[in-house]
Amino acid sequence: MGRRNTILLVLVFVGLITKKGFAAQLTVGGSQGWDESTDFNSWASAQKFKVGDQLVFKYSSGLHSVVELPNESAYKSCDLGGALDSKNSGNDVVKLSKAGTRYFACGTLGHCGQGMKVKITTVDGNAPSSPASASSSSSDASPASTSLHSITSFVVLAALSATVVLLSVF
Numbered sequence: 776m777g778r779r780n781t782i783l784l785v786l787v788f789v790g791l792i793t794k795k796g797f798a799a800q801l802t803v804g805g806s807q808g809w810d811e812s813t814d815f816n817s818w819a820s821a822q823k824f825k826v827g828d829q830l831v832f833k834y835s836s837g838l839h840s841v842v843e844l845p846n847e848s849a850y851k852s853c854d855l856g857g858a859l860d861s862k863n864s865g866n867d868v869v870k871l872s873k874a875g876t877r878y879f880a881c882g883t884l885g886h887c888g889q890g891m892k893v894k895i896t897t898v899d900g901n902a903p904s905s906p907a908s909a910s911s912s913s914s915d916a917s918p919a920s921t922s923l924h925s926i927t928s929f930v931v932l933a934a935l936s937a938t939v940v941l942l943s944v945f
Contacts, residue, residue: 798827798900800868803879803893809834809841811886815893825900828871832879836865839891840882843869850878850894853887871897 801822804813809832824830832841840863844850849857861882862869871877880892 798825798829800829800831802831802833804833808832809839809881809891811881811889811891813891815890819893819895824871824895824897826871826874826897827900828897830869830871830879830895832862832867832869834865836863838883839863839865839886841867841869842880842882844878844880844892847876847878847894850880850892853880853892855880855882855887858882871895873897874899 801824803809804815804818807813834841840861842855842858842862843860844855845857845859848854863882869877869879874897876894876896878892878894880887883891
C-alpha cells in the first residue's frame with residue numbers, strides 16, 4: 776500500500792507542475808519592453824493570454840509607470856483618474872488571475888495619448904487556441920516563454936514516463 780501512495784503522490788505532484796508550468800511570463804512589448812516606440816496593439820494581438828500567465832512590464836524607472844485602468848472608456852480616453860493600481864519599479868509583474876479584459880497605460884503625462892497603452896484579453900487556461908494564435912510562428916512568443924514551455928513539457932513527460940515504469944514494475 777505504501778508504494779501505491781508514493782505513486783499517487785508522484786501523480787499529484789506532476790499534475791501541479793503541469794498546471795503551474797504551462798503559465799507563461801510575457802514581457803509586455805516583447806524585446807522593446809514598455810516604451811513609447813512599441814506598437815502594443817500589434818504585440819498584444821500576436822499573443823494568447825491565459826489565466827495564470829504573468830505580464831512583465833520592463834522599463835526605465837522614473838521615465839514610465841504602469842497604471843491599470845478600470846474600463847475601456849478610461850482606456851480609450853486615457854483617463855488615469857480612476858486607476859485600479861499603479862506600479863513604478865521598472866520591472867513590474869501582473870498576474871492574470873481570471874478571464875476577462877484588463878487595460879494598462881503609462882502614467883507619465885502624455886504617454887498614454889501617444890499610444891503607450893495596452894488592452895489584454897485573458898482566456899481560461901484550457902480554452903482552445905484561436906486561429907490567429909494557432910497559426911502564429913514561434914518567433915511571436917518571447918524566447919523565455921518558449922523555453923519555459925519546452926523545459927516544462929520535457930519534465931512532465933519524463934515524470935509521466937517514470938510513473939508508468941514504476942506502475943509496471945510494481
